[in-house]
Amino acid sequence: MKVLDCTKCDIKSSAAKMLNVEELKILGNHCSEVNFKKGEIIFKQNALSSNIVYLKKGLVKIHIAGPSAEQIIKISKPPTYLGIPTTFDEKTNRYSATALEDTVVCFIGLDMFKQFIKGNPNFSYEIIVELCKSELDSFNNTVNRAQKKIPGRVADALLFFNREIYESKEFYIPLSRLEFGNFVDTSRESVSRILTEFHTDRIIQLDGRKIEILDEQRLEAFSKRG
Secondary structure, eight states, X not given: OEEOOGGGOSSOXXXXXXXXXXXXXXXXXXXXXXXXXXXXXXXXXXXXXXXXXEEEXXXXXXXXEOSSSEEEEEEEOSSEEESHHHHHHTSBOSSEEEESSSEEEEEEEHHHHHHHHHHOHHHHHHHHHHHHHHHHHHHHHHHHHHHSOHHHHHHHHXXXXXXXXXXXXXXXOSSOHHHHHHHTTSOHHHHHHHHHHHHHTTSEEEETTEEEESOHHHHHHHHHHO
16 A cells, blocks of 8 residues: 555546646545455445545446345446445445456545545536446446346447447456356356357357457347347
């Protein structure tokens, strides 16, 4: 763990870019950078929290333990904040965050963060924009998971990794088949079956976790058709 000089950070959030030099120095005095290995828990559901978590590098899954199984709510890439809603509310994490690859996060003191919210309207605006985008994404994901059939949900996930996470038609799925199932609300057996069917139909090239999208148009058709 190390205290940061946030004035020199080249991976600032859109909100942090609204802070002046003095505010950035204050941020650095209340901010610690921590490295997490793949699979390590960054924060845990139901644990107390007094920090805002800023994802600086890596990839993180946000997940909730349900009555019978884990549900992966979203996958986050940098730069983004994690845990703002639950930390501001009851100071208890309502979900967990786990590194999907080697990850770097900054733990920011909540009291200082609130001071910026109250004292810097440009900072506050950027935080609100990020929270609104996250909420709208959650609404869309909820509708898609509830109304689309399994092939449509798997297609959505592949397009998500392709366009929003890796920005490439070739990538490694950062999830096990069980996690993939939790991500799209189905079983690992169903995920494996659909991926194999996409492979057989030459929509994707499948080699373990390695994916190459061969026919993006047909994949989009499954996504739209649901």
